[in-house]
Amino acid sequence: MSWIAAGRGGGDDISPFFPASSGLSVRLRYLFLVATIFGGSFIIISLSNYTNILFLENEVQLGISGSSMDIHQNLETYNDRFTIRTKGCSIPALHPYDESIKRFVEFPRGMKQCPNTNKSLLNNNRTHIWVLHENKKHHNISDERIFSCCYRAFSRPSAIKDIESSGIDNRVQYKDCVYFDNYIKATDEFVRVSCHFDRIEVYQQFFLFAPPKKFMSHGTNEWAGDKQAYNVLIMGIDAVSRLNFHRTMPKTLKFFKNRGAVELLGYNKVGDNTFPNLMPLLLGYKDSELKTTCFPYEQSTFDNCPFVWEWFKQAGYYTALGEDSSSLGSFNYFKKGFSHTPTDYYIHTFINEAEKNTGKIKDFNSYLCMNEKYFFQVLLDYIENLTLTLKSSKLFAFFWEITMSHDYLNYPMVMDTSYELLLNKLEASKYLHETILVLLSDHGIRWGNIRSTKQGRLEERLPFVYILTPHSFREKYSAAYSNLKLNSRRLTTPFDLHETLNDLVDLKNIENENIIFRGDNTYATKRGISLFMPVPDNRTCEMAGIDDHWCTCHRGKKLSTDSSDALEAAAHLVRQLNLLLHVHIQCAQLSLAELMDITEMEVGTPSEKEIGWREFMVTVRTLPGNGIFEATLRQTGADWKLAGTISRLNLYGNQSRCIHNYQLKLYCYCK
Structure with missing residues (x-):
């Protein structure tokens, strides 16, 4: 369809065929001209395609919040059959306004506003x-x-x-x-x-507030490190898929697209919820690996974990960590957090006190407001102030928004203008001239009606990532930047972002001559690959450290829910749930109420298939509690085992109030 975009501005050449008074757009007149040249049969196909483009253009330009963006930048993304298509992985292209999705997308007009917004004292x-x-x-x-x-x-x-x-x-x-x-x-x-x-x-x-602080290593608040270093600012938005970001935050999207940010189209989550997707990013470990590295038991704090901000601190950076929720914080939700202050600027203390004393409008899991002000806005204002305070120094900062986006598909629409405003301020202050900016999410929405659709299942596994680099970076580290753009259409994960951050600590790693040298090494076989190196074209989910349950590269074939394979798989899934809960006598024994869906996944190589294993993605409803669970099960002969963790697709509310393990709360129905 690129020829349609190329026809923009070519109206003078074709206007004699269709005068302006005819009411036809330049692009539609161009279609008629092409049809006249190449034959009548072509016009039917062209008009059908053009109708789809008009629909898409109207949806995006109207948006849900009324902003516009250039649709022609997105035709390749939205109209290709595949988002990425490599030797190792093919991810189907999804339309942000697919018929199965459109009905769920609307501005959240019923959402309560912060009280007394215009009455602050x-x-x-x-x-x-x-x-x-x-x-x-x-x-x-x-x-x-x-x-x-x-x-x-x-x-x-x-x-x-x-x-x-x-x-x-x-x-x-x-x-x-x-x-x-x-x-x-x-x-x-x-x-x-x-x-x-x-x-x-x-x-x-x-x-x-963000007052200046003396840096511990040299006793001043002035930057004493590499003058060529860049700030690294990571801003996360919880539970927003790549396409839901396109739907709900078009102004923010437009900011990144207009400035040439690299979007990772094949970014695949590696775990169920926030924690197992942030640990690979911040530590390079799976959450299941923390017990043998730095987090041996549930009552531990995270002080012994080698977080990425420690690398930057040792390199002379100021460091910052902040989330806009205390109760749902990544390190505090049924966890102990930190006993020692982990970063130079750490706002958990503030958010915890503000949440307890002035938290208002608890909309399901989190307080949206600090009296008359949204908590997410408190976080954005702090980011702006901190960047101004440390303008003459270098900063590594990791910020995570939870309150507005965690529970509802469309609430990010409320934040769009605020994020755009902050980004414009950072640009106007020239802060972005010296900053690598990463905007990302951890996963898509994990529950609700959209999650019951095929597209909703894929979206949940495909969060968004945008990486915006300054022009000076693109010029000086041209080989690394070229690889970053190449990797936009490769299978990528949080493990890769971890390695990318490691490279930014010491920029010598990504100088052009070093990039070439590193290409001779065995980097391509590692679970995490820096995005400044070319991710292999043959990379599979297994190579990337993605369990089959989360892998979006696999195709599937629907099976009858009445088949013996289906019933056996469903029974095994319920057995696995009860095994997880068996030592917690306060949790009820679950039973199968309904086998809702089963798909046989096309996974593995022909030689592996000869061994005789099959994989099934199964969705069941259990009693008591009507919990809806989804899992991928591998069958080898008479043996069954889980290929990943078990997802819960509906909210559990107070059903799990008797258990305090953040993972088992998904499954427990308290007696």
């Missing part, structure tokens, strides 16, 4: 907090003489003695009040302000 900038006197009337403040506000700084104390292990990452220490009635200079990182009228608290809010 306080406001702030990067250095001060002040009273909005015009809003006192909303808080029944009528007499200035008996009104005052208490500024209380708080922090995470360094001492951990006498702190229970369950709250070691949530420890907090408050300073005494400093009173003001008009404005106050903010000299602290975390601040709680409460305002009183006639000795009664009428308002409180939390404020997050």
Whole structure:
């Protein structure tokens, strides 16, 4: 279809055939001209294709939030039969507005807004907090003489003695009040302000600042490392598939496309939820490997794990870690977090206090608002402020948004304009001239009606990744950048991003001559391959460390749910669920209520098939609780085993309240 895009702007040549007054667009007139030349039979096919393009163009331009983007940049992505097609992996191309998906996509008009949005009693900038006197009337403040506000700084104390292990990452220490009635200079990182009228608290809010800090290795806040180094800024959005990002955040998408960011079209998740997809990115390990490396038991903290930010800290970077939820945090959801502060800037302490004291609008799993302000906006404002604070230094930062996107397919639409605004500010400040920016997700939405569709199943396994590099990087490290673009259409994983970050610690790794030298090594056989090296064309899910259950390269054939193979597979899946739960007597024994779907997967080489194994993807509903579970099972003769973990496709709510293991909560129905 590239010839259609090429016809744009060619209207002067074909206008004699179809005058402008005819009402036909230039591109449609061009189609008629081609049909006239090549014969009438062609016009039927062309008009059919053009109708599809018009539909797609209208969907994307109208979007769901009303922004536009150049559809011709996306024709190849949306209209190819395959998103990637290599010797080792073929991933089918999916239309973002496929008929099976369209009905689920709508702006979340029923979503509750943060309360009292225009009635805040306080406001702030990067250095001060002040009273909005015009809003006192909303808080029944009528007499200035008996009104005052208490500024209380708080922090995470360094001492951990006498702190229970369950709250070691949530420890907090408050300073005494400093009173003001008009404005106050903010000299602290975390601040709680409460305002009183006639000795009664009428308002409180939390404020997050990014003050300069002395870097531990050389005692200053000035950059003392490699002058050619780049900031590395990673911004994650939880539970958004690649195509749902296209549907729900078109303004943010347009920003990255217009600046030549590389999109990883074959980025495949390697685990079920957030944790098993972030550990390969941040540590290079599968979550199942942590027990033998740095996280030996459930009550451990993560202090002994060699996170990627440690590499950058040793290279002289400031480091930052922040999520916009404490209760659902990647390191805190039924986990202990960190006993020692992991990075130079670490906002868990702030988010935890703000969530407990001012969390509003709990929309299923998470609080959306910090009083009148969205938590995701708190995170974005902090990113902007931190980049301004450390503009003369170098920063490695990992930020993760959870609150808005975790539970609902369409809520990211609410964030689109805010993300675009932040990105434009970073560009205007020239911060992006010296920064490698990665915007990514961990997986698509894992439950709900869309997940019951074939496309929804694939989308859940295909999150998005955009990597935006400065022009100076593209020129100086041209071989590495060419490989990055090549890998856009190769099978990639979080393990690869981990190796890519490793290369950015020391840029000598990716100088042109070193890229060529490394090509002679056995890098291509590793589970994780730096995206600055060419990912092999013959790479399979097995080579990339992707379990068959998560692999999107495999094709399948539907089977009858009444077949003996289907019933045997379903029975084995339920047995596996009960085996996982057997030591937890508070969980009910599950039984098969319905075999909902079974597909035989085309996996393995002919020689492997001769051994006699088959794989089935099975979906069942169990009782009690009506849990819906999906798993891939491998059959070898009479033996069955899981090929990966078991997914839960519907929400469990309070059904699992009696168990505190983050993995088993998916399966347990409390007696």
